[in-house]
Amino acid sequence: MEAKQRNKARVILHIDMNSFYASVEVAHNPTLKGKPVAIAGNAKERRGVIVTCSYEARAYGVHATMPVWEALKKCPNLILMEPNFDLYREASMNMFEILRQYSDLVEPVSIDEGYLDITDHYGEIGAVEYAKSIQKDILNRLHLPSSIGIAPNKFLAKTASDMKKPMGIFILRKRDVPEVLWHLPASKMHGIGDKTAEKLSSVGVYTIGDLANFDVKILTQLLGVNGTRLKDHANGIDHRVVDPESIYDFKSIGNSTTLPRDITNQQELYTILDRLSEKVASRLEYKELMATKLHITIRYKDRKTYNRGCTLENPLDKSKDISEVARVLFQKNWDGSAVRLLGVTAGEVIERSSASKQLDLFTFSNDEKTVHLEEAISSLKEKYGEGILQKGIKKEANLTENSFSKDFLRQKKE
Amino acid sequence: MKIIIQRDRLIQGVNDCLRAITSRTTLAILTNIKLSVEKNGLILTGSDSDISIETFIPAEEAGDEIIEIKQTGSICLKASLFSEIIKKLPQDTVELEVKENYLTTIKSGKSEFKINGLNANDYPQLPTVEKDNGYSIPVDLLKTIIKQTVYAVATTETRPILTGVNWVIEDGKLTCAATDSHRLSKKVIPFITKEQKINIIIPGKSLEELSKILIDSAESVEIFFTKNQVLFKSKNIMFYSRLLEGIYPDIERLIPPDTKTTIVLNTKDFLKSIDRASILARENRTNTVLFTSNNEMIEISSFTPEVGNVVEDIQASQFNGENLKISFNARYVIDALRTIDDEETIIRFTGIMRPFVLKGAGDDSITQLILPVRTV
Numbered sequence: 146m147e148a149k150q151r152n153k154a155r156v157i158l159h160i161d162m163n164s165f166y167a168s169v170e171v172a173h174n175p176t177l178k179g180k181p182v183a184i185a186g187n188a189k190e191r192r193g194v195i196v197t198c199s200y201e202a203r204a205y206g207v208h209a210t211m212p213v214w215e216a217l218k219k220c221p222n223l224i225l226m227e228p229n230f231d232l233y234r235e236a237s238m239n240m241f242e243i244l245r246q247y248s249d250l251v252e253p254v255s256i257d258e259g260y261l262d263i264t265d266h267y268g269e270i271g272a273v274e275y276a277k278s279i280q281k282d283i284l285n286r287l288h289l290p291s292s293i294g295i296a297p298n299k300f301l302a303k304t305a306s307d308m309k310k311p312m313g314i315f316i317l318r319k320r321d322v323p324e325v326l327w328h329l330p331a332s333k334m335h336g337i338g339d340k341t342a343e344k345l346s347s348v349g350v351y352t353i354g355d356l357a358n359f360d361v362k363i364l365t366q367l368l369g370v371n372g373t374r375l376k377d378h379a380n381g382i383d384h385r386v387v388d389p390e391s392i393y394d395f396k397s398i399g400n401s402t403t404l405p406r407d408i409t410n411q412q413e414l415y416t417i418l419d420r421l422s423e424k425v426a427s428r429l430e431y432k433e434l435m436a437t438k439l440h441i442t443i444r445y446k447d448r449k450t451y452n453r454g455c456t457l458e459n460p461l462d463k464s465k466d467i468s469e470v471a472r473v474l475f476q477k478n479w480d481g482s483a484v485r486l487l488g489v490t491a492g493e494v495i496e497r498s499s500a501s502k503q504l505d506l507f508t509f510s511n512d513e514k515t516v517h518l519e520e521a522i523s524s525l526k527e528k529y530g531e532g533i534l535q536k537g538i539k540k541e542a543n544l545t546e547n548s549f550s551k552d553f554l555r556q557k558k559e
Numbered sequence: 560m561k562i563i564i565q566r567d568r569l570i571q572g573v574n575d576c577l578r579a580i581t582s583r584t585t586l587a588i589l590t591n592i593k594l595s596v597e598k599n600g601l602i603l604t605g606s607d608s609d610i611s612i613e614t615f616i617p618a619e620e621a622g623d624e625i626i627e628i629k630q631t632g633s634i635c636l637k638a639s640l641f642s643e644i645i646k647k648l649p650q651d652t653v654e655l656e657v658k659e660n661y662l663t664t665i666k667s668g669k670s671e672f673k674i675n676g677l678n679a680n681d682y683p684q685l686p687t688v689e690k691d692n693g694y695s696i697p698v699d700l701l702k703t704i705i706k707q708t709v710y711a712v713a714t715t716e717t718r719p720i721l722t723g724v725n726w727v728i729e730d731g732k733l734t735c736a737a738t739d740s741h742r743l744s745k746k747v748i749p750f751i752t753k754e755q756k757i758n759i760i761i762p763g764k765s766l767e768e769l770s771k772i773l774i775d776s777a778e779s780v781e782i783f784f785t786k787n788q789v790l791f792k793s794k795n796i797m798f799y800s801r802l803l804e805g806i807y808p809d810i811e812r813l814i815p816p817d818t819k820t821t822i823v824l825n826t827k828d829f830l831k832s833i834d835r836a837s838i839l840a841r842e843n844r845t846n847t848v849l850f851t852s853n854n855e856m857i858e859i860s861s862f863t864p865e866v867g868n869v870v871e872d873i874q875a876s877q878f879n880g881e882n883l884k885i886s887f888n889a890r891y892v893i894d895a896l897r898t899i900d901d902e903e904t905i906i907r908f909t910g911i912m913r914p915f916v917l918k919g920a921g922d923d924s925i926t927q928l929i930l931p932v933r934t935v
Contacts, residue, residue, distance in 0.1 A: 437844060458715070460844075499864075501845050503888060504930040506740045506813055506914060512933055513912040 156272045156295065157387060158261040159302035160244065160279070163290040163311035165257035167199040169236045170226055172288035181205060182224045185213050196228060200311055239287055247279050250387045258306075260299055262387035276314055284312075300383035303335055322381035327354030336375060344368065353379045398434065399442075400424040401488030407446045409483045415472055421489040422468035429491055435460035435500045436491030439467065441474045444486035453478040454492060460500040467491070560596050560632025560657040564616070565625050566645060566667065569601075569653055572614040573642050575796060576605030578768045579612040580638045586683070592641055593682045594655070595633035601626055604685065605638060610765050611685050611799040612772065633679035634663055641665075644672055686799055688790040692753070693781040694728070698773050698793065700748065701780055704735050705770045707746045707898040707925060712763035713739035723760035725807040728752050736810045737763065742891040743914075743928040744898065745810055757784055760807050765800035772796060814916065814928055820880035820908040822852065823920060824873065829904060830896040832873050836861045837889035839869050847932045848889040852882045861889070876903065885911045886932040892917075895927035 162168065166184040171177045181202035183195050195211045205220035216223055237256045244251045250262035267275035276293045283291055292313045294305025304326070305317035317325065326334070332342035334353050344367055350356050356364075357379035364372030377383065400421045408414055418441070429435060439461070440454030453474055461467055471489045504512055576592055584590060584607055593604040600617040618626045634657045645653060648667035656664045661676035705724075713721035724737045733750035736743065769791055773780065783790040791798040836848045840861040851858040855875045862868040885908065896904060901919030908915045917927040 495844075501847055501886065501932050501934040503741050503845055503932050504912065506738060506743060506928070506930055507808070509912060509914070509930055513910075516912060516933070 155262055155264045155297055155387075156267060157297065157299055157302040158263055158276055158279070159294040159296075159299070159306040160240075160259055160261065160283075161292045161294075161306040161310075162240065162257035163292060164197050164199055164203075165236075165289070166197045166228060166233055167202075168289050169233050170229070171199065172236070173232060177224065180224055181207065181220050181222065182226065183207060183216060184226050184228050185216075186228070198223075236287060236289065240283060240289065243283055243286065244279065247275070250389060252387045252389055252391055260302065260387045273314065273316065280312065280314065298381075298383035299385050299387065300335065300378045301381055317381075319381040322379075323354065323357075326379070326381075327352060327357060329353050331356050331379075334375070334378065336371075336378060341368065341371075341375075396494065397438075397440075397490050397492045398425055398428050398432075398436070398494055399440070399488055399490030400428075401442055401486055401490075403486045404484060407483035407485055409481070411479075414475065414479075414484055414487065417487050418471045418475055418489060419464075419468045421487060422471050423464040425489050425491050426462060426464035426467050429462040429494065433497045434491075434494040435462045435497050436467070436494050438492030439470045439474065440488075440490040440492055441471050441478070442486065442488030442490070443475070443479060443484055445480075446483040446485055448485070450486075451478060454490075459502050460495060461491075462497065560594070560634055561629040561655070562596055562601065563627040563629070563652055563654045564601065566648060566651050566653050568616050568625050569645055570642075572601070572603045572616050573638075573645065575614045575772050576603045576612050577638060577642055578772055579605040579607050579610040581607045582639070584608070588635060588677060588681055588683070590638060591635040591677060591682070592638040593633065593635050593679055595679060596626075596628060596631045598628070598631060600628075604682070606683070606685070606799075608683070609762065609801045610768060612768075613685065613797040613799075615795045615797075617795070632657055634661060635677040635679050635682050636663060636674065640674060644674075686785070686788045686790075688783045688785050688788055688799070690781075690783055690790075690792070693783045693792070694751070694753075695779045695781055696733075696750075698776050698778050698780055701791075702770050702773060702775065704733075704746050704748060705766045708735045708737045708744045709763050709766045709770075710894055711737040711739060711742055711744040720760060720803055720805040720807060722764075723762045723803040723807075724766055725760050725810065726757065728757040734810070736807075738808075738810075738813075738928075741888070741930050742895065743810070743813060743926075744895070745814070745926040745928075746898075747924050758807070759784060759789065760803040760805065761789055761800055762803055765798075769798050769800070772798065813914075814926060815907075815909040815914055817909055818880065818907045819910060820852065820883050821877070822857065822875045822879075822906045822908070823877035823903050824857070824875050824906065826896055826899050826901060826904040826919070828873055830893060832859045832871055833889050833892050833896070835871065836869050837893065839863050839867055840889045842866045845932050846888045846890050847886050847934065848892070849884065849886050849934075851884045852878065854878050854882065880908075883908055883911060885915070886934045887915075887929055888932055891929045895929060898925055898927065 167182045170182055179201060181199060183198035183202050185195050186193055193213045195207060195209050195213065195216050197209050198207050202220055202223055207216045207220050207223060233256060241251060241253055241259060244259060244261055248261045248263050248266050251259055253259040263272060263275055272295055276295055280291055280293055283289055290311045292306045292310045294302040294315050294317060296302040296305050296317045297319055301317045305315040308315040329352060331337055331345050331350055331353055345356065348363060348367060350359050356376060359376065361373055361376055364376055368375065402417065402421060404417065436457065437460050438454055438456050440452055442450060442452050444450040455474060457470065573592060580590065580592065582590055586608065589606055589608060595602045600615055603614045605612050616625060618628055644665055649670055650668035652667065654666040657676065658664065661678060663674055663676045665672040708724050712724060716722065721739055724735055727734045728750055729752055731749060731752050732747050734745065734747045736745040773793060778794065781792045787802050789800050789802060833848060836859050837846060840846045840848050842863040848859060848861045855878045857873050857875050858870060859873065860868065860870040895917050899919045901922050903920035905918050905920050906915060911931060912933060914928045914930050919925060
């Protein structure tokens with residue numbers, strides 16, 4: 146399939162749902178239509194910020210990441226809502242279901258965006274009409290607006306979907322790149338964050354055009370392999386294929402939290418690490434995965450951020466084990482000053498069914514007991530059917546906002 | 560302090576001390592090497608506070624003059640600097656002289672260095688160890704028992720006590736044991752014991768360094784124990800190591816008494832077979848090899864998804880008990896077999912989720928225990 150996708154000139158769509166959470170709320174409750182709606186997390190704490198808002202709210206100057214108090218100042222009649230993830234998840238699944246009716250090559254990227262390879266599907270009506278009918282279909286059936294970028298590759302499609310919002314359709318051909326993109330600052334390009342932009346400006350690269358024509362050797366020295374890739378993108382070149390399976394290539398599972406205030410008390414920080422470990426563990430459990438590496442993230446008051454990790458002796462998925470390692474990593478790497486954000490990430494996760502375990506001289510008898518138990522369970526299941534015994538785990542209980550968007554997309558396969 | 564010394568002997572002595580010196584130390588003076596000239600020779604000292612090494616270079620040896628002592632005294636010099644300087648000096652002899660304010664001149668031929676030293680009195684005192692009532696052991700034997708056990712110590716600090724080797728001296732034997740909780744190595748040798756039982760834990764790192772510093776010979780090393788230090792004393796080297804505090808797990812209780820399957824294999828053939836299988840096993844995380852018995856016919860195999868698989872048969876010379884299928888880390892078995900000198904190795908299995916034991920067929924002095932890998 147990959148070879149096939151590579152050989153022919155492709156037509157790729159990038160679908161980006163417009164202010165997805167807010168739109169879903171409006172679709173769910175039509176009385177909100179035409180009103181300024183915003184979704185925000187806990188308003189009392191520092192992370193109480195706007196997650197997304199409707200275009201009506203944007204007209205007042207409200208935007209995502211804005212603190213709630215500031216948003217209310219700009220738009221006093223703003224309708225604030227707590228996120229309802231079940232609702233968004235359902236809408237997202239329906240949305241991707243519609244997309245799959247238009248192509249078998251659908252690659253979900255997150256809850257509200259995805260790529261479609263329609264090369265073999267648009268047929269006689271042409272790619273633009275095909276995209277229009279997808280957009281209409283989603284609007285008619287789900288009452289959700291979207292923007293679609295049409296291009297020969299993923300990078301350009303993603304860039305194009307950003308060009309016209311809401312309900313836009315934008316075609317970006319490779320030959321249009323110099324005219325449409327090159328005058329834009331490099332930081333506007335997908336894949337270039339603040340840090341990369343800073344590095345680029347240090348060598349005199351300010352616009353996407355500068356990047357497109359810059360010496361690839363220097364870029365590689367500056368940014369590693371990413372340098373070549375970014376230069377290609379700036380020239381409208383991107384060879385990545387639309388891969389419906391990519392969402393299943395989970396390599397890491399992490400949770401982080403911005404602390405309600407800067408904390409220096411070790412015990413408090415430990416408690417937060419424990420809580421994060423618990424979240425990571427329950428996500429691993431939910432997906433039947435185990436971590437073979439563990440990382441922690443420490444961001445200090447001065448915003449300096451450190452990632453430190455280790456390879457685990459045995460794959461882990463239990464909250465207690467994860468927090469134990471997380472605490473050790475923290476203790477080794479914390480400089481004692483005020484912490485603003487903490488994170489725990491399970492790296493290079495493997496499927497639990499393929500995880501082997503090096504037994505331990507001091508604990509092997511516990512493993513022996515577990516095996517006996519598992520054998521007993523499977524023989525019961527054989528006798529009385531699958532439903533006879535279930536683990537007492539409340540699935541999804543701990544899925545958190547920031548992680549949830551990707552997790553649920555994988556759900557279908559499990 | 561003023562001496563003229565043969566350069567190669569000085570380099571040798573400094574090199575030995577350098578094994579204890581690290582740049583990562585909390586005590587700045589420990590990045591120095593201490594030189595102290597007495598009437599009969601030069602004592603060099605290096606330490607990282609865990610390990611301390613003292614080497615003695617005699618003024619005269621077998622009628623040859625090694626050091627011409629003009630004035631006794633002592634000084635501390637930056638170890639990395641001093642060692643590099645003396646290695647690069649042009650002539651076979653070096654003149655060292657300490658002048659005012661610890662300024663030290665190092666002369667050799669037409670080259671002259673002047674470096675700032677530190678007051679030797681500021682160098683920490685080495686642990687005091689009573690040098691009587693010691694134990695004696697030949698260097699060769701000491702190095703062998705270190706080699707056969709130290710590889711099994713834990714490399715992570717999860718259980719600090721397991722980073723050491725447990726030495727127990729009682730009832731006419733010395734028992735050395737190390738385990739990282741995945742495998743265990745135990746060596747027992749006859750030993751002249753004294754009334755008091757000795758049960759200590761020596762850091763694995765110390766034993767590794769000790770082994771490197773001792774020159775293979777039939778000479779003996781004297782060992783002295785205190786509550787928290789051990790001293791190994793050879794002719795010209797004193798090697799001190801801190802001991803690990805705590806109680807080492809009871810080894811005898813960890814070695815399973817029962818047996819389900821006993822297999823005797825040619826040590827070299829088995830080792831080579833596992834070594835070959837580990838070429839592919841290395842590609843998976845736990846380095847897992849599968850061992851399947853069909854009476855005397857043993858199949859060694861390994862499978863790594865997306866890489867490939869390997870299968871080979873070896874013939875056991877004896878087989879008793881139940882057939883079994885067990886997975887283990889190839890590395891651990893290779894390490895264990897390398898300590899076995901016998902032509903044949905006896906393996907005792909006690910269950911697929913339980914430790915198995917390897918021993919030389921005609922040698923009871925060494926016991927290797929390995930925990931299997933649980934595969935799903």
